Amino acid sequence: MGEISALTWGVTVALVVLLLAVDLVLAAIRPHRVGFGEATAWSVFYIAVAVLFGVWFAMSYGGDLGTEYFTGYIVEKSLSVDNLFVFVIIMSTFAVPEEHQHKVLTFGIVLALIMRVIFILIGAALLSLFSFVFLLFGLLLIYTAVQLFRHRDEDPDVEDNLLVKGARRVLPISDDYIGGKLFAREQGRRVATPLFVVLVAIGGIDLLFALDSIPAVFGVTSEPFIVFAANAFALLGLRALFFLVKGLLDRLVYLSSGLALILAFIGVKLVLHWLHVDIDPRVPEIPTMLSLAVIVGVLVIVTVASLIKTRGHPEIKAHSGSLRAHPHHERRD
Template identity: 60%
Template sequence: MVDIPAWAWGATIAVIIALFVFDLLVAVRRPHRVGLREAAFWSAFYITVAIVFGFVVWAAVGPTAGTEYFSGWVVEKSLSVDNLFVFVIIMARFAVPEEYQQKTLLFGIAAALILRAVLIAIGAAAINLFSFTFLIFGLILIWTAVQLVRHRNEQPDVEDTFIVRSARRFFPVGTGFHGGRMLAHEDGHRVVTPLVLVFIAIGSTDVLFALDSIPAVFGVTKDAYLVFCANAFALLGLRALYFLIEGLLERLVYLSIGLSTILGFIGVKLILQFLHEDVTESVPEIPTPLSLGVILVILLFTTAASLVRVHHHPEERAQAGSIRTPREKRPREEETSSRR
């Protein structure tokens, strides 16, 4: 475990907040469609910041902590691509105008940061209190990996979740975006704009992604500080990355398989770590440098294989994948509807 003093925690959190506020000011000062050059610049900027921070950790704390940070950052960055895939679906399903997409993305990033900070604190406390936490995390990741492979060709049901349906029942929803406002008047009545439903849909999916990503990053480092930093720096550049790879996402036809392989690998690593520490030391552990190498190879192979596949089959499009069968396709509901 890395012994991080309180002032270092405070300075790191201050830097992350400052970067997020800076990103917010860049995005909202002039609502506009983000071009490829602008998206590439800011993506490179935030990736550079994350890498520089990693080298600072490497120099100040040691190579072990540096390797663990980079491993966690790569894991979270790869999982955030799947997060972006769902954001693309949400934007399309709710027909969010391009000039308001930056605002929507920043809300999603802020919600994800807060949710993950809470779950990191819970996860770190659970690891300290219960020796079997790694076993539970490992089983969760393996279950998620299996479900993601099973439903890799299905789109997540972003419009018909319980939370979104409840919001539609409790709030009168207008038909227009009204300049990106949350509340508006239509036909003499006060309504919420569809942007509110978009925020709710993104927030609810953030919860699901956090439940997967936190156990995954704890699989490469047990230190809460490194887990938090890996998550934060992976999420900070998400706004620019969205616009940079928006067109590329549909070409990553093997993305779900690659991510499920990574989750399954980390799940096995966590179970082996539990057995090594709590059952018998004869059970081998998977070292962090090896984990980093395996994850990078999986990502590179998945990307290359996807591009080759689409080159030979240009009609194919990637699906975001889901961890459950979409609601309208569940057998019981199909059977019920047929009886009617």
């Protein structure tokens, strides 16, 4: 075990950029409806890449850091499923044609990764300077968990997003997608297409998810490399996962409750860590292996309970959960 080498950083970043580039090129040169078989193949590929990377990382840097990576990856993967809910809502709200959904998702993933890298750098710098940031992160996650649980049967109001409102106010928006372009000329004037507004909406949502997911994974590990790798590999598989499970998402009726429990658990873990380091070393800490067991256990229970519930009551639909109430919120059919 030891410090993460510059070579490891460089190779990992290059791998992530290469995989993103492949996604972008495929989305750009061959817009098409992604079928179940293709989505399954890509999902298996990305999970295999993440697992093989984790095995290599554990062998190179030790089992403890390897466990932290896999725990962080599972946390980020579970949060990314909630992210998919919101992507589905955005796609349906703006009626994105199926052949352009691949492109939208890839851009959304790139935006999410850029924002998370920024937050990782800020978070790592703060944690190295001030140990009470663990307390702040813990309280933020507990607050988020409470809000998510309170509004677990709601969806975010995409049209109410400040960035979307601003884009609509500032830019002329066309009615049509105009071949999947972001900007086009219509009746002699330059206009933004609905695809641009969709990307703005996804960017705003990505920002909110980064604010939750980065403190959550810092609750598992304080190693910035693991935080980056767990986020990157979880996000890389998001596009394929979207097409694979979008029919299943409506059935995960207890997912938002399960995620609220996971965020609250990690929040408590961070608060205990702060108490242990800054207040009294006799305060117990939650070990990473226990964290991994709790997180996997919650996800398994939530998934099984959701599928049982919707089998008996197929009319019940899942919701992503919201961090605030919407007075004029309409439930999805």
